[in-house]
């Protein structure tokens with residue numbers, strides 16, 4: 555592996571890959587992923603990507619995002635999200651993204667707290683389809699190298715300037731020098747007992763930021779999704795039953811099979827209503843009823859959910875689905891400006907690990923894939939405009955792996971290798987006894 559690149563991108567989800575694709579093709583770009591390329595939250599996204607349908611929908615989209623976010627959002631970011639949504643959706647469509655259509659027109663669907671149908675989707679596995687197309691496009695580019703099973707341990711901090719990253723692959727430590735680093739490390743669900751997230755996503759971007767005093771924002775804003783598939787005694791990744799099923803008409807029922815909440819209210823309100831109902835009913839779940847849909851419609855439109863539930867023994871066209879809330883999304887994160895700059899020079903953050911302020915206290919459904927597209931595009935544009943004037947710094951005295959101040963790389967590797975490897979094993983392994991319960 556060449557240890558000098560222009561841009562090091564940590565994370566191969568929607569935000570990392572799309573950032574890479576928008577960088578100037580003259581730049582040498584390395585994208586890394588701590589485990590297999592598909593093991594990210596992007597791959598799991600079901601419902602779709604929200605977008606203003608046209609210019610006339612922008613203002614309403616802004617208002618819906620602010621309302622769902624309890625008006626704690628950063629207004630400028632929300633305006634950018636809505637205004638730049640159409641061009642970014644068009645760009646991924648130009649890569650060949652296949653989305654659902656009706657008579658040749660986009661089949662926009664609806665999710666909770668959207669005033670209108672404005673979600674583009676590929677059946678109910680939009681994330682997988684988006685990830686595949688971005689990966690395919692990135693692999694065509696000669697300037698982009700994508701490597702899996704490379705785990706970023708730390709960034710290299712030269713007096714407040716980010717100049718590269720230190721990573722581990724199996725038991726080999728590697729140092730990469732770069733002009734710019736982009737953290738696209740995704741969410742934090744792996745530290746929760748019940749979460750819809752990939753288990754390997756444990757907020758590495760946050761722990762690295764804490765180590766280097768990089769500013770964080772709104773880290774208490776954590777979204778709980780109302781409807782994850784309930785399983786007895788199950789801790790670990792929970793199957794998400796997408797909001798779009800409720801958007802299309804599925805109903806929430808209590809133990810007496812009665813409705814108790816408007817299913818399309820914002821997620822925090824529906825989650826709270828379910829918690830209250832579970833307490834009242836003294837059972838750890840409520841029911842989601844999709845039995846009134848035609849079976850063929852369910853199999854076609856909600857293929858993923860249908861098949862996953864069937865594997866778990868539930869035919870959702872005939873039986874109610876037991877659901878309960880689970881950790882789902884991190885609205886807070888590494889504080890960034892409108893171009894995804896963090897408080898550290900030459901360090902950017904994009905996607906779920908960043909806090910652009912778009913979501914406020916509660917994310918509007920399907921706004922996160924869009925945020926990943928819009929703000930990683932802006933990060934790429936910014937990097938394109940500054941990268942020429944940044945020099946690559948290969949000074950070994952600045953390595954600060956795991957906070958050890960060492961003067962010589964070889965010495966670091968010998969003395970601290972065991973500690974580094976133990977740290978990684980601890981992070982990679984099952985964190986059962988450290989799980990947060992909420």
Ligand SMILES: Cc1cc2nc3c(=O)[nH]c(=O)nc-3n(C[C@H](O)[C@H](O)[C@H](O)COP(=O)(O)OP(=O)(O)OC[C@H]3O[C@@H](n4cnc5c(N)ncnc54)[C@H](O)[C@@H]3O)c2cc1C
Pocket residue numbers: 564565566567568569570586587588589591593594595596597598599600601602603604680681704705706707738739740741750751752755758759794882883904905906907919920921922923924926
């Ligand atoms: C079940 C589910 C359904 C969802 N449905 C939707 C939806 O319909 N619409 C929507 O808009 N959003 C949805 N979301 C949210 C959305 O999918 C995520 O917020 C978004 O995909 C995050 O993208 P990302 O690029 O920031 O991170 P991810 O796609 O999660 O990628 C993170 C990457 O960082 C890498 N990484 C992390 N730490 C390190 C490290 N130390 N070293 C190296 N690499 C590292 C990982 O390997 C991975 O490649 C859903 C989420 C889940 C869990």
